Amino acid sequence: MSAHQAGLSAHQYDAGRNGGGFSDCHEHGCSHVANLYQRLLPLVRRTWERGDRPVFTNVWYVAARSEDLQDKPLKVRMLGCDFVLYREPGGKAVCLSNVCPHRGGSLAHGKCKDDGSIACPYHAWSFNGEGKCTQIASRRDEDPQDVAPGVKIDAYPTEEKYGFIWAFLGDEPENAAPIIEMPEFDDDGFRSTTTHSEVWETNYHWAKFSNLDLVHLPVVHGIKFQNQDNPDSPPPFELTEHDDGFDLVYYPSTSRPRKGGEWDKIRDSDEAKKVESRMKFRVAGISLYGKVEIGGVGSGMHNVFYEFSTPIDDQTTAMYYIFFRNFMLQPELDEEHLKRNLMQARQDKAIAEAQQPRIAPVGPDPNGLYTYDEDSEIRLYWNLMGSMRERGWQIDRKAWAEALAAGHYRAIPSPVRKKDPKGWVHDEVPRYARGTTFAAAE
Ligand code: FES
Ligand SMILES: [Fe+2]
CATH class of the missing domain: 2.102.10.10 (Rieske [2Fe-2S] iron-sulphur domain)
Structure with a gap:
């Protein structure tokens, strides 16, 4: 993806409060990107008003x-x-x-x-x-x-x-974008929980956003950013963009709310400690990876999660999880490990299932209300979705709904169909033409 498609500089950059996103781009002489973006905004909004519902094949x-x-x-x-x-x-x-x-x-x-x-x-x-x-x-x-x-x-x-x-x-x-690597899976130093799955009654974009932004951490999960003026404002973070996703790293100071159980022994005091927190988003599996040095920088104690989201349909999502830790390796602590991590998933689920509209508005900033710094990941997310749309992989839900209303079944096309396109009883689901952008009139 080019820097201008992304609307962001493609190099590694600091997208935190001290610069990043479009501000960073301005410094590099790319203010026309912001202008173009402002011009396209009404079109992006109109696309949503037409009932766009991005679900992707391939x-x-x-x-x-x-x-x-x-x-x-x-x-x-x-x-x-x-x-x-x-x-x-x-x-x-x-x-x-x-x-x-x-x-x-x-x-x-x-x-x-x-x-x-x-x-x-x-x-x-x-x-x-x-x-x-x-x-x-x-x-x-x-x-x-x-x-x-x-x-x-x-x-x-x-x-x-x-x-x-x-x-x-x-x-x-x-x-295909490759399935995310999971090095902890074969690493004897890490112990995993069982895999976990659940259904969220929400659109998969809303479901994914519930863990993609940093501002919700103090609000929804009570993880305050300490040793700074505003505990609700994430410290500077660094985003690195890839063809099929992005990486984020930042170093917040946090204290862990005590909730009883063995987990409280991770820290010897209530004092806030600086932690290293890494996150990856990858298109394959709509995957999110998080690795937090939970005992503080230098402690070597890492809590790792992988979260995958599969759209069941455009209003329901199957969520899959696996968690790893390289501390407290006793098998009898697996249950608490799973419970602690799923506690956060519960909080995210409650937010996502109550959100309206039922399907997340499309585009990098559909209502012009996103903050450029804190919402950088959401913009990168939509840029990735936009590039899949341009490749002709997005299902045209409106055309599909018409086919269904006329009594036809439609199938997701497979490699078998591509190789042998004739003689299918069920046509493939309609998809947008290659080259369709989020801003394009439909
Ligand atoms: S419907 Fe499947 S064999 Fe007849
Ligand atoms: Fe969350």
């Missing part, structure tokens, strides 16, 4: 926790479509569109077969992990391609990593 999403997929097929709703997950006899996870092309049976209610295919519960047509129809039960001695020429189903690439099953929901896996 992204790796967490489809389930590994432990949730055993020997039975699992129906999973993502991006407003239905999918079936199942395991081949060797254990490999398969992800297919759940809607049988024959007469719309739900494959997830069918049976896994020894040859690695799944049989539809209605007339037992079978499909394998490549989306190929391998058998039609009533004509078992005939080639399915002779009986129903061209019959097939969308099949999506999968990976099983870090205790989760990931599915690539799109038709351009070669352009």
